[in-house]
Amino acid sequence: MPIFTKKDALKAHLQHYRDSGKAIGFVPTMGALHQGHLALVKQSVAQNGATVVSIFVNPTQFNNPDDLLKYPRTLDADVQKIATVHPDVVVFAPEVDEMYDGNTQSKHYDFDGLETKMEGAHRPGHFDGVGTIVKKLFDIVQPTNAYFGEKDFQQLQIVKKLVEKESLGINIVGCPISREESGLAMSSRNERLTEKERKDAAIIYRILQEAREHFKTESIAEVREHALEAFETHPEFKPEYFEIAEESTLETATLKENRKYRAFIAVFLGNVRLIDNISLN
Incomplete structure (x- = not known):
């Protein structure tokens, strides 16, 4: 399996795919891979002549230094998991200085307000960090x-x-959420949960499913109220937000119109922050 840590070497390796007209698929990750990540890799392998998986814990998208410190780093295990999908998948695992050229700063982006909602409101600077690293990776992998x-x-x-x-x-492909058998959305952060917490966390998806049912007959305000009340009976959870928003603009919805809506949630279980969402239409 080809593994690269330097961007120029990766560019040179990928050039012959471009020269031969083969499509290149790209799956950017921060490692600690689970079956959800591997589902993305499988889709890329099926749809492209070459697939690149990046493994890079990006410091500029963490507004909480403790969260960055605790983020799992499991490169050897990640490489082994990728190899089970296809042995020719290219892995790009650079160091921070390689990506940021010694200046670990994010660029400020204007995403037409998408960056100020939900995650952006609760994690200042997060999407500047995301935009910065994704643009850098796109420039390298093309x-x-x-x-x-x-x-x-x-x-x-x-x-x-x-x-x-x-x-x-670049064609951006959105892929369905991969879930554990309990319904919990697969996430690298799940590894930080205790066995009991991981079992209890299934309530998050159940509340989202209930919200989808309530959405059929009730107002948006009522759906939100039901969801937050459901967490009151589970005091080990600390909801940070529950929002119903229009999919393309992420604007918080107050009245139902002929649009596509999603319910979004962020909740703390212990000291682990979990997020999930569900289509309501």
Whole structure:
């Protein structure tokens, strides 16, 4: 399996794929890979002549230094998991200085307001960091298609806006949320949960499913009220937000119109912050 740590070496390796007209698929990750990540890799392998997976814990998208410190780093295990999908998948695992050239700062981006909602409101500077690293990675890999999971739906919309604003000509593919058997959305952060917490965390998806049912007959305010009340009977959870928003703009919805809506949630279980979302239409 080809593994690169230097961007120039990766560019040189990928050039023959471009010269031969083969599509290049790209799956950017921060490592600690789970089956959700591997589902993205499988889709890329099926749809492209070459697939690149980046493994890079990006410091500029963490507004909490403790969160950055605790983020799992499991490169050897990650490489082994990728190899089970296809032995020719290219892995790019650079150091921070390689990506930031010794200046670990994020660029400020205007994503037409997408960056100020939900995650952006609670994690200042987060989407500047996301935009900065995704643009750097896109410039290096120059993919035909790039794959992002819908668990981070706001990030998916941000990346689409980045491609539009920077005229990058990359096809962004949103992929369904991969869930554990309990319904809990797969996340690298799940590894920080105790066995009991991981079992208890299934309530998050159940509340989202209930919200979808309530949405059929009740007002948006009532749906939100039901969701927050449901957490009151589970005091080990500390909801940070529960929002119903229009999919393309992420504007908070107050009245139902002929649009596509999603329910978004962020909640603390112990000291682990979990996010999830569900389509309501």
